[in-house]
Amino acid sequence: MHLYHCDRARSFRSLWLLHELGLTFELTMIPFAMESLRTPEYLAISPLGRVPCLVDGTTTIFESGAITQYLCEHYDQRGLGRDKHDPERTEWLIWLHYAETMAVHAASLIQQAIFIAPADHSPVVQKLESRRLLKSLEVLEHHLVDREFLLRGGFSAVDTNIGYSVHIAHEFVAFDTLPNVTRYYARLQQRPAFQAAVENRSSF
Ligand SMILES: N[C@@H](CCC(=O)N[C@@H](CS)C(=O)NCC(=O)O)C(=O)O
Helix, strand or coil, X not given: CEEEECCCXXXXXXXXXXXXXXXXXXXXXXXXXXXXXXXXXXXXXXCCCCCCEEEECCEEEECHXXXXXXXXXXXCCCCCCCCCCXXXXXXXXXXXXXXXXXXXXXXXXXXXXXCCCXXXXXXXXXXXXXXXXXXXXXXXXXXXXXXXXXXXXXXXXXXXXXHHHHHHHCCCCXXXXXXXXXXXHHHHHCCHHHHHHHCCCCCC
């Protein structure tokens, strides 16, 4: 199995989950820049030139949510997925996709920070996206009032998707009004698989 990853990008979710599942894989780091992601070689693997992209034998998968679902359906020996008969399946799916709802706001802020020259930064976009990101975190804050992880059944793969969104949101939004999210983030940061992903490691 082979994962294509950029530092701080959504591919963090897949890298973290590969570690949580205890899988062996190869990691290709790509600089987080247009010219590195749009080479003909990479576009042949990932048609929009984005990360993550996972190649498993003859199967190529892009979209971080799809990679989470694929890994759980094919390689979950640790109970991190929820199959369609599981009572927590619907909730698992909601959080899997909510992770992207959160991430689009953070992605817009990252774009301003990385891809757009400072002279072209838009304070309006920055204010609007920060506010919408905070609103999306408030939903999580409310959900985490009586639980340690997203599902009552304990840590699951969707915590890697939402966890990345929280991890990246932390760079742009103050967490002072979010005590439950703050504790949740601290819990996630303690996981060895999270730490391995922060260090872009392919094994730990
Ligand atoms: N919905 C996709 C989004 C993928 C995506 O946009 N990834 C970003 C990194 S976080 C990327 O590759 N950006 C490069 C670009 O926009 O050119 C997913 O969840 O995988």
